[in-house]
Amino acid sequence: SLSDRLGGVFDRLRGRGALTEADVRTAMREVRVALLEADVALPVARSFVEKITEQAIGQNVLRSVTPGQQVVKIVHDGLIDMLGSDTAELEIDVTPPAVIMMVGLQGSGKTTTTAKIARLLKKQGKKVMMASLDVNRPAAQEQLAVLGTQIEVVTLPIVAGQQPVDIGRRALQSAKLQGFDVVMLDTAGRLHVDQALMDEMKAVADIARPQETLLVVDSLTGQDAVNVASSFSEQVALTGVVLTRMDGDARGGAALSMRAVTGKPIKFAGMGEKLDQIEPFHPKRVAGRILGMGDVVSLVERAAESIQQEDAERMANRLAKGQFDMNDLRSQLQQMRNMGGLGALAGMIPGMKKAQAAMAGGAMDEKILLRMDAMITSMTVKERGKPELINAKRKIRIAKGSGTTVQDVNKLLKMHLEMQTAMKKLRKMGGLKGMLGMLG
Ligand code: GDP
Ligand code: MG
Numbered sequence: 015s016l017s018d019r020l021g022g023v024f025d026r027l028r029g030r031g032a033l034t035e036a037d038v039r040t041a042m043r044e045v046r047v048a049l050l051e052a053d054v055a056l057p058v059a060r061s062f063v064e065k066i067t068e069q070a071i072g073q074n075v076l077r078s079v080t081p082g083q084q085v086v087k088i089v090h091d092g093l094i095d096m097l098g099s100d101t102a103e104l105e106i107d108v109t110p111p112a113v114i115m116m117v118g119l120q121g122s123g124k125t126t127t128t129a130k131i132a133r134l135l136k137k138q139g140k141k142v143m144m145a146s147l148d149v150n151r152p153a154a155q156e157q158l159a160v161l162g163t164q165i166e167v168v169t170l171p172i173v174a175g176q177q178p179v180d181i182g183r184r185a186l187q188s189a190k191l192q193g194f195d196v197v198m199l200d201t202a203g204r205l206h207v208d209q210a211l212m213d214e215m216k217a218v219a220d221i222a223r224p225q226e227t228l229l230v231v232d233s234l235t236g237q238d239a240v241n242v243a244s245s246f247s248e249q250v251a252l253t254g255v256v257l258t259r260m261d262g263d264a265r266g267g268a269a270l271s272m273r274a275v276t277g278k279p280i281k282f283a284g285m286g287e288k289l290d291q292i293e294p295f296h297p298k299r300v301a302g303r304i305l306g307m308g309d310v311v312s313l314v315e316r317a318a319e320s321i322q323q324e325d326a327e328r329m330a331n332r333l334a335k336g337q338f339d340m341n342d343l344r345s346q347l348q349q350m351r352n353m354g355g356l357g358a359l360a361g362m363i364p365g366m367k368k369a370q371a372a373m374a375g376g377a378m379d380e381k382i383l384l385r386m387d388a389m390i391t392s393m394t395v396k397e398r399g400k401p402e403l404i405n406a407k408r409k410i411r412i413a414k415g416s417g418t419t420v421q422d423v424n425k426l427l428k429m430h431l432e433m434q435t436a437m438k439k440l441r442k443m444g445g446l447k448g449m450l451g452m453l454g
Contacts, residue, residue: 340398
């Protein structure tokens, strides 16, 4: 698995401070191989690795995990980020009937998935009709009719000799007349990307104006996934993807490729041939599958938590001595970011809230915190320890290095000064002991 692979690469690194560029690049070669082994298409793997490399360089190595484990976590988070962190739902809240059109290669699982989704919607209390527009494959329309009987969902009566667009029109009309909530159109498959069939699909989309156009893809598709995804998404406006055969030994790579190429969420995963074997797509599960890792992720999460705890204690000790430099400010800012608001200490420090208000005009959002962090990153070690060294020339350099303005740097320095002053005052008043007591 990827974690084993990276374990070797990183053994020599244990206990070092931050992930260096060279370390990360070595690790990323392994990541890339792991992605390809999981069937992620090459161009997708390549651009993903590039993005992740930037994020990983310079991250601090947590003491209680190996750098390899930490890289796995970074890659895992990147995968989830890319796969979409939430489960995406069908968006069919329109004046009925809502139209769902299924497209994809022949044998990808369109007809089966049509019935699976119809069954789900029926369970949600929707009145669903299915129609097969597949006039190419013999008995394709009958196949859907049989599935309809199994799940007790109406299928549009078959009229011999009708063309797909006419069938689509008829389906819409009778759904409207009979008060159906949803019409599902199961289109004809293609063995390869075939322009005649693409045109047919576009013509159907034109008259049916579907709310959802779902591309059904076999998760075993592998490297070809990119071609399938790009040719379909060029021709019709997809709204989502369904990955079938996730019950088999697919390694999940197609999911990443689909998402990268179409930019659309994966809405369902097919988990078998039976009509109840469909699940909402779970990005976390698939990310784990792609990396083939055990519980590295939770290990790293636990380590990160304990480091935060150590940070808080270190900070308390420094405050007790009346020290508060840029490093301290930064760890406060990081805490704020992690906690989505005031850090545990920040709330107890007089002046902090006021300083925040001065800095942010009231609202301390993620962007501002990141910008402040970037400014501190652009400072030298000396400057961080002794911010009073920062003169006009240094301010210009810091602003340039962090993509901010001298004005921003001034605001940050002012905020730091106010906090430091508040801290010193507090210490003189002897109030710090009580405050630290609260940290217990
Ligand atoms: P279509 O040509 O795209 O309409 O594909 P079908 O729906 O006819 O499916 C082709 C084959 O794949 C059938 O034998 C299905 O039972 C099977 N199939 C579809 N979805 C899944 C799935 O999620 N898992 C498994 N194991 N088989 C599936
Ligand atoms: Mg079919």
